[in-house]
Amino acid sequence: MTLLPVVGLDRLTDDAVRVVFGVPAGERDVFRYAPGQHVTVRVELGGTEARRAYSLCAAPFGDGVGADAATLSIAVKELGPGGFGEIAAAKLGVGDLVEVLPPAGRFVLQTGPEHVGIVAGSGVTPVLAMAEVALARGDRFTLIYGNRTASSVMFLEELADLKDRYPERLMVLHVLSREPREAALLTGRIDAERLPELLDAAAPGPEARYYLCGPMAMVDTAKEVLAGRGVGRGQVHFELFHAEDAPPPAAYAETAKVLADGDVDVTVTLGGRRTQLAMSKDDDSVLAAVLKARPDTPYSCTGGVCGTCRAKIVTGEVAMAHDYALEPEEKAEGFVLACQSRPLTSTVELDFDA
Ligand code: FES
Secondary structure, eight states: OEEEEEEEEEEEETTEEEEEEEOOGGGTTTTOOOTTOEEEEEEEETTEEEEEEEEBOSOOTTSSSSOSSOEEEEEEEOOSTTSHHHHHHHTOOTTOEEEEEEEEOSOOOOSSSEEEEEEEGGGHHHHHHHHHHHHHTTOEEEEEEEESSGGGOTTHHHHHHHHHHOTTTEEEEEEESSSOOSSGGGBSOSOTTHHHHHHHHHOOOTTOEEEEEEOHHHHHHHHHHHHHTTOOGGGEEEEESOOOOOOOOHHHHHHHHHHHTSOEEEEEEETTEEEEEEEOTTOSSHHHHHHHHOTTOOOSOSSSSSOTTEEEEEESOEEESOOSSOOHHHHHTTEEEGGGEEESSSEEEEETTO
């Protein structure tokens, strides 16, 4: 965690603000990021620690596309009282210091001549950063962007500016669910009926990469629609806001039996340092056990969504309750989400640096 100063604050919509952090010269390498990555902010709320992940919504600093000054911009929605959103909107001021974790995440812009973002609400934030970079390097970008009403659309101005700069290569389809638009195609939700028509209108080529970001139902629908159109799994990348409750897989129940037999020997490598600890049946997850010995362990959502707690299994085996963040290839390579993992073996070794 590093304390970063707020250097800018402005309102994006009625319920969202942009917060810009300055990155001191000595921290620039730590806070360099790829378009699409997120940072986690940590705040104390009523004596308890709260962490939230926010996508970086501008092209990376110092890469010739983003700002020259080292800054990180996030878009924060006010989601009712008691969260970082409320603090950002009501209490935060320029010059305040906020604890921020280095950028993370593998939902990033890929190489290729064409990209399609399918997003809803604040799901636009990582994809906006991707679009800026992709367009600057000469790629085509289509953004299918769902919102409730015109007044809830974030980054309208930024998107209009990009459209002015790259009229031939950027297509933005604003879809509004609670406000009629002139075209019936653009009125309603991004669902299984409308999305194929929107994709027909955009007519992406066979090499296009797809970036899905929004609520789980929209992301799942988009995945199915794309698979039905013959788009390869490797061309589809996604990030969820939050996950809906689902029962854990059967193997997860086995972890309770392993822990009932006695403490599990857990070894972690983090920041180049190895630490050994005991996980007991009272620890909800490997992450919860590891945090007691290594409070510097990275995490954010604790819900299997953000991927911040990703680690590679070196020895032993775990079962995950949920996983909404890992790509199939990462799982095949042995990566797990520590916040969702419990042991299936009496010894487990994880590498957070892998
Ligand atoms: S902390 Fe977000 S997936 Fe584990």
